[in-house]
Amino acid sequence: MAMLLAAGQVAAQDEDEVSEDVFIMGAWADPADCNQQNAQLVSFSTLASDFQTMLGACVAVDGYWSGRALFSSAKAANSDRSNVSRRLRQQRVGLYAQRDAIGEPPDNPTRTTFVGRVGECESQWPGAMMVMGYCHYAGGPILLVSQAIAR
Template identity: 35%
Template sequence: MIGSPAWLLAAALAPPQQSAPSAPAAEEQTYIISTIWTRPEHCNLAVATRVALPDLLREPKKWGGKCVAVDGYWQQRALFIFPPRERYAEGDAALKGSRVGIYGTEELLSSAPRSSQRYTAVGVPGMCETIRQAAVMVFGYCHYADGPYLAIAQMRRRQRSAFHR
């Protein structure tokens, strides 16, 4: 009988069983970052601070975590100070200091122009190096490049300004 006193005594006198190694007290979290975006109800053109793209690129940590609106030329996964050449490599170090990476919803990213167009990007800046420290894999702009990125809430196409003499 399993519940008999003889069985309990035998179990108590038996040599201790080898236990499996215990799990660490706090399991490490594994993150794969593929998309980052900002909610438009929290960050939009009405509440954003206007920042010139060169200023954001020069002092990205000053603007980190704040809602900003930045004008530039949007092409693929970046917003540029000047229109880039038609084709460029995302990891091209020569472009450092002339662009900010773009993260957003899949819908936004799939609508990115293949050739540069003037846009106002509204979002929250961050640093590629920071998100890489928190993840085992980062997709998108920060997979190839260092520096600042914008987690986009809104993108507004800008009309070409009229030339006045």
């Protein structure tokens, strides 16, 4: 029998704690530990291309929020199937956040700064039976969000 877990505050360093019978329904970073005051500011292009060297780091990154992802540009965010298209993989970072804290995604791509811990779909929850959200449909870098600041 599988256990259903709405994983809250699951940071990059917690990945070993997930067992095979767990469904990851949501995750985010704790704003007390990772926030605008202690985050390292990184450019979108650096995060998208060099995320593996930053796994677990608390960062702040600016981009265009659309759906379950942050994009390098409004044009990329407005593209067909932008949240899952392979051609946009280097122009997109998946988002995991507590919706009560950041709200729902905007109707149109909106320039937003996100603060959170860097992760990767393929290695974040290696023992999980299923991961819902962005990583269910796409791969690559993700941000476990603690704060969102509209620009």
